Each structure stands twice: as structure tokens, then as C-alpha cells.
Amino acid sequence: MPDSQTSSPPAAKPPLRRRNLFLLWLAQFVSGTGDSVFSTCIGFLVIYLIGRNAGFEVGLTRTMDALPFLLFGAYAGVLVDRFSRRGMMLISDAARALVVASVPLLYFVGFLSWWMLPVVAFLSYLFATVFNPARDALIPDLAEGAQLLRVNSIFQTSQQLAVILGAGLVGILLAPEVFGESTGPTGIVWLLTADAASFVFSFVCVLLIRVPRKTLAEAGKRPSSFTELKESLATAWKDTRLRALLFLTAVDNFFIMGPAIVGGMFLIKGYLGLETWAYGVFEALLGVGWLVGTLLISRFGSRFKTGHLVIAGMFLDGITYIPFLFLETFPQFLIAIFIHGLTIPFITVGRTTLIQRHYPRERLGRIFALVAITVQGFTALSALATGLALGWIGPRELFFFGGACGAICGVVGLTFARLRATE
Secondary structure: OOOOOOOOOOOOOHHHHHHHHHHHHHHHHHHHHHHHHHHHHHHHHHHHHHOOOOHHHHHHHHHHHHHHHHHHHHHHHHHHHHOOHHHHHHHHHHHHHHHHHHHHHHHHOOOOOOOHHHHHHHHHHHHHOOHHHHHHHHHHHHOOOOOHHHHHHHHHHHHHHHHHHHHHHHHHHOOHHHHOOOOHHHHHHHHHHHHHHHHHHHHHHHHOOOOOOOOOOOOOOOOOHHHHHHHHHHHHHHOHHHHHHHHHHHHHHHHHHHHHHHHHHHHHHHHOOOOHHHHHHHHHHHHHHHHHHHHHHHHHHHHOOHHHHHHHHHHHHHHOOHHHHHOOOHHHHHHHHHHHHHHHHHHHHHHHHHHHHHOOHHHHHHHHHHHHHHHHHHHHHHHHHHHHHOOOOOHHHHHHHHHHHHHHHHHHHOOOHHHHOOO
16 A cells, blocks of 8 residues: 555546557657667767767766766656656657757767767757656546556557667668668767657647646745755655665666676777667666566566565666676677567566655656656766776776676665655
């Protein structure tokens, strides 16, 4: 049973509920496919524009993907709870479409330089800070009357399918065999054009969603947004379960995400000597594993406590990186990243469902924004640290070290009794 009871919108009729959830799923899938294209390509575009393997510049660019969450994520959650969650998502999609579209525009007029890409990444993800908290906070309203674990699992599939399709498109369209020669930066730029278009599609889908009328009553005048921000941070600190969840998420992401998004590029290009298409295939196999893991959680996850799912997921998330130290061929790495992908939904589905079940809906935006800080913000720090570390150690050793530390996070998670006991 949830720890806190709060009033909620009346349950939507099943046809309207299915329509709303499908539109939100479709919006996330299409824009997520664009995000997957962006994250797969952007580092290689930096390398093309600089003309050499530039670990620091790539790490800096990938850091800018996540830095806005670290700097502004908490305040984004306040905005999500104060204003229309659907409206925040619409603003996010429109702004990101314009920002990403600037890359092909600058490229084709001959003004694109590598330093502009970190700026584009920062601005794009600045507007993204409100999208995921708004989505996760809106899901319980749209899914009223449905089982949350299953709904969250279904929404996770849109992310995995987006990774598979986006990275797979990069792998297929940028492979030399498709056009007879490498498309170089021009092929990447055309894919980023499609990324901008994906946000326009997402905007239309979100616009068509009919949000149920809220029954939550506003009690008097609300405090200022900065007052709510301070109250949100203070409440999170006092809540031992939420504090443990945020702490473990932050540390786990610091050790796991840098190898995933920067180390993987240098594993493919530096160690294996392959190009962007191979990284696309690598990321697609990660997505396939993630999808299969999500389907398994959807089928069997209700048998376990959400706290157990999160803690076990962190341990498995790390331990599945350790074999990378001993692998040598591209097919071997593809199998390993598939197995790693199987473990991710333990964390993502378990954590989202835990929060939706046990915290008031009027605070969900702020809580999910704090989660985004620990995920995206510490991903930024991890990407930068990884870029620097690659000057000293190889990518296989990086995966081994990060995985060992990530697995330790799962072991430490067992010491947090309230998180461990959460249904």
C-alpha cells in the first residue's frame, strides 16, 4: 500500500485511457528515437569536425547532454508541479526542435564548428529537464485504474525501441556498404535533421492528449517557486528512503554511465578500429537487451518488492560490465552489452513505480526531477571524468573499473533497510 494517500483525478474511461497512454507512448518513442540518434552521432561529429580522436572534446560535449539536469533539474521539478505538465512537455518539444535544427542549418551554410555542438547539447537538454519529470508525474493521472508496474514497463519499452531504432538507423545509414563510401559528417547532419523533426511529431502527439480534470484543491495561495524548491530539497533529505534512493542512483550513474556513453565510443573506434555504424549496432544491442529485460519485468516484476528490484538492478548493472576486460572481438562485445541491457529495467521500472506508489501526486514532478538530477547530472560528471580517464587507461579497463564500483553500490543498497523493505 502507498505510504501517503492523496486525492486524484477520476479514472478515465478505458478507451480514453488507452488513447491518452498510446499518444504519450508514441510521443516518447519518436522523440526518443531522435535522442538516440543524437547521442549516438554527436561525439563522432565532434571528431569529424576536429579531425582527430579528441577524448576531452567528446567528453565535454557529452557532459553538456546532462549538465542542465545537474544545474536546473530541481527547479524544473517545481515548474512541473506548479504548471500544466502537458504544457511543460509541449514547450520542451518545441524548443528542442528549434535548437537541434540549428546544427544542419549551420553546417550547410558552412558555419558549424565543433565548439557549437556542446552549446547545442546544453540548450537541447536544458529544455529536456522538464519533459521526463512531467511525463512520469502525468502517467498516474492518465493510467488511473490500471496497474502502475505494467504501465511503466510498457512505457519503458518505448525508450528501448527508440534506442534500438535510433542507434540501428545510425548503424545502417552510416555504414559504408549502404552508399558505397563513408558519408562522413554530412550523413550525421542529415540524421540530426530527422532528430529535430521527431520533436515536432512528439509535440503534435502531446497536444492531442486529453488530460483528466484534477480534483486536487489548491489550499490558499501557493508559496513562491524558490520556497517550494527549498521545501522539496529539505523533504527529500529528511525522507530516509528517498535519500537512499537518490544517493545510490547518483553514485551508480557516476560509475556506470561514463563508460556507457563515452567509453563505448572509444571501445568501438579506438580499440576495435571501427566506425560510427558499429557504435550504432552496439547501442542497438543494448536497447534489445533493455527491451527484453523490460518485458520480463512486466511479466514477473510484481512478484518482487520494488526496493528489491532497484537494489538487485544496481548490482547486476555493474557486475555485467566486468567481463568487458577480457573480451576482444566485436561480436563478443555485442553479446556482453546485450546482457548488460537486460539488467537496466530492474532499476528504471522499479524506481519509477516505487515513487509513483508511495509519494503524493502533487509532489511527483519535484521528486522525479530530483531523480533526473542524480541520473543525468551525475551522467554529466561521469562523461567528463571518463573523457579524462581515457588518457590514462583503455576502454576495456574503464568498463571493468566502473562495473566493479557499480556492483558495490548494489551491495551498499542492502544496508538501507527502509528502501530494501519497500513494496
